[in-house]
Amino acid sequence: MNRLFDKSIVLACCIAAATGLAVDARLVAAFCLGVIATSLAEVAQGNRARRASEAVSYAYIIAAVFVPPFMPFAPLALYDIARRVRREHAWIALGIGVVFVFALVADLRTDALTARTLLLTAILSVAATLLSLRTAQLEREQQRMRRTRDELQERALALEARNRDLADRQDYEVELATLAERARIAREIHDNVGHQLTRASLQAEALRVVHADEPGVAADFADVKHTVDEALQLVRTSVHALNDNAVDLSVQLERIVEGALSDGGPQIELEVMAEHAPANVANCFAAVLREALSNTMRHACAQTVAVRCMEHPSFYQLIVTDDGTGGVQASGRGAAEGMGLGSMRERVEALGGTFTAGPRAGAGGWRVFATVPKQQGDEAR
Numbered sequence: 499m500n501r502l503f504d505k506s507i508v509l510a511c512c513i514a515a516a517t518g519l520a521v522d523a524r525l526v527a528a529f530c531l532g533v534i535a536t537s538l539a540e541v542a543q544g545n546r547a548r549r550a551s552e553a554v555s556y557a558y559i560i561a562a563v564f565v566p567p568f569m570p571f572a573p574l575a576l577y578d579i580a581r582r583v584r585r586e587h588a589w590i591a592l593g594i595g596v597v598f599v600f601a602l603v604a605d606l607r608t609d610a611l612t613a614r615t616l617l618l619t620a621i622l623s624v625a626a627t628l629l630s631l632r633t634a635q636l637e638r639e640q641q642r643m644r645r646t647r648d649e650l651q652e653r654a655l656a657l658e659a660r661n662r663d664l665a666d667r668q669d670y671e672v673e674l675a676t677l678a679e680r681a682r683i684a685r686e687i688h689d690n691v692g693h694q695l696t697r698a699s700l701q702a703e704a705l706r707v708v709h710a711d712e713p714g715v716a717a718d719f720a721d722v723k724h725t726v727d728e729a730l731q732l733v734r735t736s737v738h739a740l741n742d743n744a745v746d747l748s749v750q751l752e753r754i755v756e757g758a759l760s761d762g763g764p765q766i767e768l769e770v771m772a773e774h775a776p777a778n779v780a781n782c783f784a785a786v787l788r789e790a791l792s793n794t795m796r797h798a799c800a801q802t803v804a805v806r807c808m809e810h811p812s813f814y815q816l817i818v819t820d821d822g823t824g825g826v827q828a829s830g831r832g833a834a835e836g837m838g839l840g841s842m843r844e845r846v847e848a849l850g851g852t853f854t855a856g857p858r859a860g861a862g863g864w865r866v867f868a869t870v871p872k873q874q875g876d877e878a879r
Contacts, residue, residue: 500633501581505536508573508626515618516570524567532558532571539578548582555579570619573626580630687733695730699723747772747780751787751807758791764820765802766791772809779870782849783807783816786842790818790855790866793838798822798864813851818866819858846870 512532519525535554542551558575562568702723709715748770755768775783787805794800800822808815839855846853851870858865 500636501540504629504633505540505574505577508577508622508629509533509536511618511622511625512571512573515615515622519567519570519615522567524565528562528565528568528571531561532568532574536574536578539582552579552582555582570615572619573622576623577626577630580627581634687736692730692733695726695733699726699730702726747775747783747807750780750784751805754784754788754791755805758795761795763791763795763803764800766805767802768805770807772807772814775809775814776873778849779814782845782851782870783814783868785845786816786853786866786868787818789838789842794818794820794822794864800863813869813871816866816868819863821863842866842868 509532513529516525516529535551535558538554539551542548555575555578558568559572559579562572562575702719706716706719706723709719751768751770755766759766791803794803798820800820803818803820806815806817842855843853846868849870851868853866853868855866856864
């Protein structure tokens, strides 16, 4: 847009410089060719087209040296030459400029053009060259600013993504610390308070037996034992609730995957889409995944393993697939059915679920599939 505005001004000044000349075919041709040459310089795309338009600008200047009517419109070509001249070709542009100056002097001495036209052309040529250089520098600065802006935007996006990752990691660590604290509290209650209440219940029962011949005292000790047993049951319920809250399915699966990767296993892709899973389901899926990865590392020649754990409206699902191939995989895992696969099946079926394991049909590799139905309290989550 800046160049078009500059060229419009230069063209208007060229027309003003050409006023007073006789309008003939050569002047009209000079005007048309000048406009065409400067237009080609703007629409040229690619190195070859740009070199061609640059050659046209040089040719126009040479034509102006030998054909005086071309002289008033030469500043248009000088504008394009100054904008596109490269440092290694600066001597060519300098030579063209020197020849152009001599042509102006020659035209002045031979009266080929009026002194007014030549003076305006000379002034306009210098102004067009300086204007072109200024616009080119402005474009370079704008391009540099756009690159800087893009780099800053990329850095801002990278920093934003890193901040999100750090925030997620912080939340994850806080959650782990909370779960660990809940597990510690559950252990403390179970080991200390639960033990003392159990002891008190046994002592109350012993005292009731000792004072069996005293019905009133025995009834009092029976009431004490009943109260202590109720307190012990409440403690056990609270401990179980804390343990359930302290078991996080995604945390367990991630730890198993990290352990497998640290042992030099295949590449593992883990995807967990189960936010709330009971402790028994989490422990079951953790055991199944641990055994499945162990079988893969021992019996398969797998490069990648995909682990997906999902929560559906009525059941939980765990799918473990790998790309292992060959007879070693099939025979080794078939032999493992007696212990590893049998253990996984027993764990899943103990919770009322279904378990299947075998080669992937048509895709190669091995597939472990386990589903556990939700209990009535879990479906409301």
